[in-house]
Amino acid sequence: MSSSNQHQFRYTQTPSKVLHFRNLPWECSEEELADLCSPFGKIVNTKCNVGANRNQAFVEFVDLNQAISMVSYYAASSEPAQVRGKSVYIQYSNRHEIVNSKGPGDVPGNVLLVTFEGVEAGDVTIDIIHLVFSAFGFVHKIATFEKTAGFQALIQFTDAETASSARNALDGRSVPRYLLPENVGSCNLRISYSAHTDLNIKFQSNRSRDYTNPMLPVNQTAIDSALQRKELESNVLLATIENMQYAVTVEVLNTVFSAFGTVQKIAIFEKNGQTQALIQYPDVTIAAAAKEALEGHNIYDGGYCIQ
Incomplete structure (x- = not known):
């Protein structure tokens, strides 16, 4: 030495x-x-x-x-x-063993506590949160709030296994850039487990949702914001395929559109000399995100566009 x-x-x-x-x-x-x-x-x-x-x-x-x-x-x-x-x-290390006993926030449960770093309330909508986390399983409820730690959300899944898969995949990652407003550079996720097991959601609003109870009353502010939307949104997209140089199949469209959520149905047809397709999602949120991300983009380099 x-x-x-x-x-x-x-x-x-x-x-x-x-x-x-x-x-x-x-x-x-x-x-x-x-x-x-x-x-x-x-x-x-x-x-x-x-x-x-x-x-x-x-x-x-x-x-x-x-x-x-x-x-x-x-x-x-x-x-x-x-x-x-x-x-x-x-x-x-200054520790002499790795202790497996879990501290607060590490004990697996069905409700996640998510901190959105680098954003303020309103930068990340509840629909975006639902879109990101529903990729791992059915989201029962979401409640958002502001604390000293920043903008946070409680997200309730069916079970701890589903919540764990979402936490393991997303903790430390960023919300996809195309889902964020132009004024936001990035949004990192810090995720721990909550001691809650069943969130108490009193009404549907832009701050809280219960996806298991469609009969829950809607808060007036949520109604007002919905009326201000520029166009009526639907859970079914109409895609027009242009500059078609490759075969369009249900499988190809399913691969492209499944990146945003579960595709329930696809129908391809010809109209006015153009190839079009209807793509059905479970809800409006996923359809809106897919439309925002894919509209005007090529599926293949030099191939065709989705309108």
Whole structure:
């Protein structure tokens, strides 16, 4: 070991069988960490995607000497540890075990608490929230509000399994840019579990919705905003296919339009010398988002457009 490396090693923390990894690739997996660590000993626990940028992790070895051997090896090596070509920095953790007991916000439940970072109330509508989260299952209820943490929403799913799949996929991600107003640069999602199990929604409005109770009264402000819409929205889109250089099939259209939600029905027909299609979604929100994103865009490069 060179003197420079000895100097570096001398100031590391007290040895621990838990190692702290920094500068990992985005969403580094447990398998990738195991590949890096397994030559030095047996791993008993991991905690991945830690930190604001989700690029840190903790790995617990079964024995302290195994952790020491890994730190010593890379302290003496001229080549740093690497995952996916990125140099990874390793040091002892100040914790001596990775505790599996979950704190508040980590206990899985059917209601998620979502914080929308970088936006104010009104920038992200309740319809956009419903569109994003209904991709993972039926959303029962949504309640939005403003707290010191910023603009937040409670989102109720059927069960904890569905909520967990949404949290795992969306936590730390951004709301798609095409769904945001032009004045908003980005909107990051921070998601934890709520202690709530059944939200109490008293009326449908631009701040709260109960998708299980169509008979719930509508708040007057919601009616007013609906009347101000420039055009009548429908859950069925009429798509006109132009510049057709490839065959149009139900399968192709289903692939394109399913990106925004469940497509219930597709009908293709000819009218006035043009190929058109009707695409039916479960609700207006999904149809509006698909129309906003796809109108005027090519399906294939040099292919045809959807109007």
